[in-house]
Amino acid sequence: MGAVNMELKSQIPPGPLAQKWERHKANLRLVSPGNKRKYEIIVVGTGLAGGSAAATLAELGYNVKSFCIQDSPRRAHSVAAQGGINAAKNYQNDGDSVERLFYDTLKGGDFRAREANVYRLAEVSANIIDQCVAMGVPFAREYGGTLTNRSFGGAQVSRTFYARGQTGQQLLLGCYSAMCRQIAAGQIKMYPRTEMLDLVVVNGHAKGIVTRNLITGKIESHAADAVVLATGGYGNAYYLSTSGRGSNATAIWRAYRRGAFFANPCFTQIHPTCIPVSGDYQSKLTLMSESLRNDGRVWVPKKKGDTRPPNEIPEDERDYYLERKYPSYGNLAPRDIASRAAKEVCDEGRGVGPGGLGVYLDFRDAIRRLGRKRVEERYGNLFDMYHEITGENAYETPMRIYPAIHYTMGGLWVDYNLMSNLPGLFVIGEANFSDHGANRLGASALMQGLADGYFILPYTIGNYLATQKPDQRPKPDQPEFRAAEQQVRERVKKLLAIRGRKTVTEFHKQVGKILWDYCGMTRSRQGLERAIQLIGELREEFWENVNVPGSDEDLNQSLERAGRVADYLELGELIARDALTREESCGCHFRVEYQTPDHECLRNDRDFAHVACWEFTGDGNTPVRHIEPLIFEAVQPTERSYK
Numbered sequence: 152m153g154a155v156n157m158e159l160k161s162q163i164p165p166g167p168l169a170q171k172w173e174r175h176k177a178n179l180r181l182v183s184p185g186n187k188r189k190y191e192i193i194v195v196g197t198g199l200a201g202g203s204a205a206a207t208l209a210e211l212g213y214n215v216k217s218f219c220i221q222d223s224p225r226r227a228h229s230v231a232a233q234g235g236i237n238a239a240k241n242y243q244n245d246g247d248s249v250e251r252l253f254y255d256t257l258k259g260g261d262f263r264a265r266e267a268n269v270y271r272l273a274e275v276s277a278n279i280i281d282q283c284v285a286m287g288v289p290f291a292r293e294y295g296g297t298l299t300n301r302s303f304g305g306a307q308v309s310r311t312f313y314a315r316g317q318t319g320q321q322l323l324l325g326c327y328s329a330m331c332r333q334i335a336a337g338q339i340k341m342y343p344r345t346e347m348l349d350l351v352v353v354n355g356h357a358k359g360i361v362t363r364n365l366i367t368g369k370i371e372s373h374a375a376d377a378v379v380l381a382t383g384g385y386g387n388a389y390y391l392s393t394s395g396r397g398s399n400a401t402a403i404w405r406a407y408r409r410g411a412f413f414a415n416p417c418f419t420q421i422h423p424t425c426i427p428v429s430g431d432y433q434s435k436l437t438l439m440s441e442s443l444r445n446d447g448r449v450w451v452p453k454k455k456g457d458t459r460p461p462n463e464i465p466e467d468e469r470d471y472y473l474e475r476k477y478p479s480y481g482n483l484a485p486r487d488i489a490s491r492a493a494k495e496v497c498d499e500g501r502g503v504g505p506g507g508l509g510v511y512l513d514f515r516d517a518i519r520r521l522g523r524k525r526v527e528e529r530y531g532n533l534f535d536m537y538h539e540i541t542g543e544n545a546y547e548t549p550m551r552i553y554p555a556i557h558y559t560m561g562g563l564w565v566d567y568n569l570m571s572n573l574p575g576l577f578v579i580g581e582a583n584f585s586d587h588g589a590n591r592l593g594a595s596a597l598m599q600g601l602a603d604g605y606f607i608l609p610y611t612i613g614n615y616l617a618t619q620k621p622d623q624r625p626k627p628d629q630p631e632f633r634a635a636e637q638q639v640r641e642r643v644k645k646l647l648a649i650r651g652r653k654t655v656t657e658f659h660k661q662v663g664k665i666l667w668d669y670c671g672m673t674r675s676r677q678g679l680e681r682a683i684q685l686i687g688e689l690r691e692e693f694w695e696n697v698n699v700p701g702s703d704e705d706l707n708q709s710l711e712r713a714g715r716v717a718d719y720l721e722l723g724e725l726i727a728r729d730a731l732t733r734e735e736s737c738g739c740h741f742r743v744e745y746q747t748p749d750h751e752c753l754r755n756d757r758d759f760a761h762v763a764c765w766e767f768t769g770d771g772n773t774p775v776r777h778i779e780p781l782i783f784e785a786v787q788p789t790e791r792s793y794k
Contacts, residue, residue: 159412159764159779162566163267168785169249172271175567176610180617187212189621192612193360193375195347195402197224199232199319199597200580201381202326203604209333211609216373217330218342218362220397225327228383228395229600232319233533234442235301235311236283236597238276243300247308249273254786256595259305259485260560260588261738261752262760262788263418265781267567268585275606276598280312282605286325289314301445301529303593305485305793311594316440316533322597326604346711347402348642349635350378350409350576353625357406357576361635363643365711368704370643372627372636376619377575377612380406381604384559384581386419388719388726389671390663392556393425393438399715400722403563403582411571412764412777414564414584416722417730420591420739421672422557423449423489426540426550427509434656436555437540439512440533441593444482446517446526447550449473449489451510455500461511461549472496480793487590487739488751488793490554494672495750497553504551513549554672558596560587560739561729564764564779568611569603572764575619577612579603584762589738643703646713651696655712658693662686662716662723670727675743679731683724690720725765725774732776735759756788 164175182190190213194205197219205217221227239252252273257264280298284290290312293299300309314321333339344365351359351372359374385400386392407413424439450471452464472492474481484492493510496502503509518526523546527534534545541551562584569577569585580600587595625631669675669682693716701707735755736745745753762779 159564159572159777160566161265161779162568163265164567168266168270171267172274179610179614182613182616184212186621188214190214190377190616191216191375191621191624192377192379193218193373194379194381195360196227196381196383196580196582197221197330198227198229198381198383198580199322199326199600200582200604201379202227202229202323202330203601204379204381204579204608205339206326206329206333207605207609208612209336209338210329212338215333215339216342216375217339218345218347218360220344220346220365222343224330224341224343225323227323228398229323229597230320231393231395231438232597233316233438233440234303235313235318235594236279236322236601237303237310237592237594238280238312238598239273239310240277240280240300242298243309245308247310251308252276252310255306256586256592257588257786258791259592260590261754261791262588262756262783263415263737263781264586264588266783266785270785271607272586272599272602275602278606279598279601283322283325283601286329288321288325291315301442302483304441304444304483304489305480305592306483307480311442313442316442316530319597322601347382348405348639348714350406351632351635352409352573353629353631356574358625359627359632361632361639363639366706368702368707370636370639372632374625374627374632376616376621376624377577379577379579379608379612380563380582381579382582384562385722386556386559388663388723389419389556389666390659391428391433391436391667393422393436396435399718401715401718403578404718404722406563406571406573406576407765408767409573410767411573411576411578412564412766413561413725414762414764415561415589415729416726416765417670417733417740418560418584418589418738419556419670419726420486420558420560421490421554422486423493423554424512424552425555425557426537427504427553429505437536438555438557439537439550439552440530441486443512443530443533443550446521446529447482447512447514448516449482449493449510449512451496451501451503453501457501461503461513470496470501477793484793485590485592486557487741490672491741491750493552493554509551509553511549512552514545515549518546556667556671558591560584560589560591564762568614569608570611570615575615577608579608589740642714643710646697646699646710646717647701647703649694649697649699651698653696654698655709655716658689658697659712659716659719661689662719665689666723666726670730673741673743674730676731679727682727683731686720686724686727690724693717693720728774729763729765733759733763752791754788760788
């Protein structure tokens with residue numbers, strides 16, 4: 152499908168790259184302190200992006216309504232982030248800088264992200280660390296008390312700050328404590344166990360949401376002057392992913408159906424360091440932090456079908472394939488490259504473990520070099536988690552890992568101010584598309600979430616609110632809200648009335664397998680066309696044959712999941728359609744038709760150096776594809792080599 156010519160105003164400010172953000176802040180419209188208390192802002196999601204945004208906006212004086220599906224904000228999926236958070240502090244004196252972090256991030260995303268957004272992210276990264284330290288986040292420290300760093304994939308410097316293997320949890324507790332302060336002060340009104348089921352648009356502006364209380368089933372509307380979505384990624388469309396089971400795409404998908412553009416949905420990241428699938432009974436996969444690749448060495452046997460225990464395989468019969476193929480970065484090659492390399496050796500018949508779908512992550516040399524105690528200090532909780540899941544002692548036997556769906560770089564389109572094409576709808580963190588391009592470097596998710604919430608949105612949302620009069624804020628009983636509520640109720644009743652023969656989980660597994668098989672680590676035209684056909688057929692069957700027991704008047708997790716899977720069945724088709732129309736390989740999007748002789752990505756900068764933005768045009772209609780050209784001023788795209 153060809154792209155439709157429609158100008159997407161990115162609002163990137165003029166001037167030199169290093170001065171854009173400071174100049175932009177100086178030119179943004181302001182809301183005075185006395186007027187901030189007149190505005191209401193809805194924030195959906197309480198992970199690092201949503202939690203930091205809600206706390207900061209409330210500290211500024213705005214009235215904030217915060218919504219989460221968990222029983223507590225601190226149970227958001229950000230707790231699962233293990234390895235660390237990047238910042239250009241150069242504490243190791245190893246040559247890091249804002250410019251180097253900017254370049255590593257842009258290159259890591261295979262030059263498919265906006266320069267201005269990526270530079271701003273690198274620029275504010277140092278402030279994030281200071282903010283979090285001031286809030287009491289217990290980052291790891293050197294003996295003398297200074298903060299320490301480690302390396303992550305796609306970088307040749309040590310810039311990743313960490314709290315053992317619990318970095319996301321500790322950062323989230325910092326956000327949560329700040330939120331609690333504002334909840335107690337009355338500036339944040341918290342709505343736990345509440346799911347957003349629709350976005351309300353009034354006169355072309357996002358002005359509220361429709362929610363369902365997950366305990367009582369009550370459906371109600373909430374009005375505001377602006378809506379902020381911070382609901383994370385859509386990796387669970389693939390069924391087996393490293394995301395928490397509650398993570399879902401409903402909030403951003405409902406916004407897409409109300410007019411917000413969805414950008415680059417096919418940019419879904421495969422993480423190379425996941426515990427392999429062990430059976431059909433699994434409902435999710437568990438990530439082993441990328442930080443382990445600092446000291447663990449990845450290898451497989453040199454000979455096909457070698458089933459000897461790993462400790463019985465001599466050194467000269469091991470293939471440390473990442474070190475062999477990418478000597479400059481070795482085991483810290485970026486995620487997309489490391490994932491495809493793992494698939495390649497497994498496809499050759501050299502994989503390990505059940506079904507041959509695994510590679511080794513070996514700490515033998517690290518333990519010899521550093522001692523077991525030092526390795527325990529760095530990664531002990533990760534080793535404990537691995538033992539609990541597999542029953543294996545990774546201090547004595549190498550871990551087994553294999554790639555899995557982890558992060559989604561695609562999301563709702565936003566401009567430089569983090570506002571979607573739908574005025575008043577702001578999208579932050581993993582829910583937007585903005586900063587990572589076709590692949591995300593490790594330890595950059597926490598960086599983006601906190602950058603958006605602490606240091607970007609609080610400035611830019613005021614620029615929009617200054618144009619809105621709070622005394623003209625719509626009321627929840629207006630026709631637009633009532634109509635949206637009615638549509639939500641009708642959809643819920645429709646799901647409950649089908650009473651088919653297949654469970655929600657069966658449909659979820661089926662759509663996930665289609666996406667993994669045809670739109671996973673490798674994609675092809677034939678496979679993607681097949682995926683679109685199969686998902687369309689499965690969606691028709693879902694609405695005729697799904698069985699959702701129970702009622703809508705109390706806790707009903709089958710009903711919750713049914714609504715989310717219904718959205719995955721629509722989103723899955725868009726993911727495949729986007730992958731089909733992007734006729735190049737870049738980052739995590741690997742089309743087999745477009746590869747170099749040594750099986751690396753072959754980009755097409757002439758035709759695809761753009762953001763693909765999809766517009767919903769109604770049920771049963773093909774969505775329209777718009778593009779935002781990517782302009783490179785400071786850096787020219789080059790061959791992405793890590794050799």
